[in-house]
Amino acid sequence: MKQPTSFHRWTTIIAIALFSLLVNSPKLAANNFTNIQKSQQSFTEFKGTVIDINTKEKLVFADISINESNIRTVTNTEGAFLLKVPNNLLGGVITVSFLGYKDLLMPIESLNKGKNIISLEVSVNQLSAVNVSEPKDALELIKTALNNKNENYDSNQLLMTAFYRETIKKGRKNASLSEAVVDIYKIPYETNRDDRIQLIKSRKNTDYAKLDTIALKLRGGPYTTLHTDMVKYPEYVFNKDTYKFYDFSIESTTQINNRDVYVVKFKQKKGLTDPYYYGKLYIDMETTTFVSAVFSLNLTNKKMVSEMFVYKKPRKVDVTPTQANYRVDFKTKNGKWYYGYSNIQLGFKVNWRNKIFNSNYTLGIEMAVTDWKTDNSGKLESGKMLRPTTVLVDEASGFSDPEFWGEYNIIEPEKSIESAISKIAKQLKRGQ
Structure with a gap:
């Protein structure tokens, strides 16, 4: 077809x-990127994959955010992510979320610096048969x-x-x-x-x-x-x-x-x-x-x-x-x-x-x-x-x-x- x-x-x-x-x-571009790199020097990187807890399916566009901050990232086609955490926020908590799944809160200190496998549970809404078919x-x-x-x-x-x-x-x-x-x-x-x-x-x-x-x-x-x-x-x-x-x-x-x-x-x-x-x-x-x-x-x-x-x-x-x-x-x-x-x-x-x-x-x-x-x-x-x-x-x-x-x-x-x-x-x- x-x-x-x-x-x-x-x-x-x-x-x-x-x-x-x-x-x-190039000089101007280099100067601009130097400023960005300076702002990113004191970070710790965490890698991982977000999957469905039952099917093990990798979740694309799952959201990983640091609570009480505006820092976040999303997973790619393999469900993988790279999160850069400022060292002054290493004692904080991340929220992992995906459409139709229960949010998962995790202390950042519980993450490995290597690969992390994060499993999310489907949030199934039990509907009354009287209200909807x-x-x-x-x-x-x-x-x-x-x-x-x-x-x-x-x-x-x-x-x-x-x-x-x-x-x-x-x-x-x-x-x-x-x-x-x-x-x-x-x-x-x-x-x-x-x-x-x-x-x-x-x-x-x-x-x-x-x-x-x-x-x-x-x-x-x-x-x-x-x-x-x-x-x-x-x-x-x-x-x-x-x-x-x-x-x-x-x-x-x-x-x-x-x-x-x-x-x-x-x-x-x-x-x-x-x-x-x-x-x-x-x-x-x-x-x-x-x-x-x-x-x-x-x-x-x-x-x-x-x-x-x-x-x-x-x-x-x-x-x-x-x-x-x-x-x-x-x-x-x-x-x-x-x-x-x-x-x-x-x-x-x-x-x-x-x-x-x-x-x-x-x-x-x-x-x-x-x-x-x-x-x-x-x-x-x-x-x-x-x-x-x-x-x-x-x-x-x-x-x-x-x-x-x-x-x-x-x-x-x-x-x-x-x-x-x-x-x-x-x-x-x-x-x-």
Whole structure:
């Protein structure tokens, strides 16, 4: 069975190309990274894997956070994490959490400096048969959730303010960090028009020495995270043309933010050679609306996956994707649902044919909506409008506009995106 062309519309494209070190000042970049490294010197690193206590399944995008701080990390496609703990917080406690599972609190001193295996228990919500009857068909439940978009989502155009972060790591070292404040013109779900994004503020740190004269650029930037909204853009994951390539099942019920939720599992059918997705959907019982989705791309067909992601590269370089994980969360307010948060993790192995060792790169992007309001003007300042093919690192210009960023004068990749938002909250509100 051949995949429809629409599958390839996903805009998470990596452009790998020779990069001129003369484009930007290496000295300035080095100084910026020196400041970041100084702020990270007094840390202790802990590694581990988060799994399901019963099935031993590795949990992707499990959240590990240090209590009473804004420091956190998430697990990758192998359920693995690396947490950097400031030495003055080693006496604290971490919380390990995952959608549909019970939170686990652990003293940091109980962690090994080697590998830790952390097991989480499913939080099963026992529902009264009188109050709810579980759907018999998982696919019909998904179709209903998609068909309910006109009823469950605001019919007005919305102006959303969002904070966006993009990180490139070579091995464990940060190579490029970009952050931006954007306005999202969220077009009503009932229309076929695409959302639009306007760049408000941006900045970056790039250490080109760590990139080995190779530039990994995320083409699409904030649009890539926005397209994880599978209610608005179902063609990027599955729709009426691709349902037949998947197996769907209702796995359990749970609670998220005190709301009863169905957990629907999906995976590509056996025997297919083309890459499809697998993961879990969380569907609100009361409104039959998507609450969250956590999914990954099947990377078994490495040649085809590489062709999907690699936009451009030198002839002597082989690039192999090693992970492609996605998460999207929705918020509810006054009886309506809204796109709220996206997180994407991509991994690549870059091999120069005349070199002995490979380089491993990890790209992480996330975007969080901080506020929204009704706005039917539809107007965008042409000079700040982003194209879907925009590479953010090319748009950002160092630490421009220090007045806006204030005392938050370095990008702290180990801190949560919520921490970054809180530090510039006043400036964000001022710009609305």
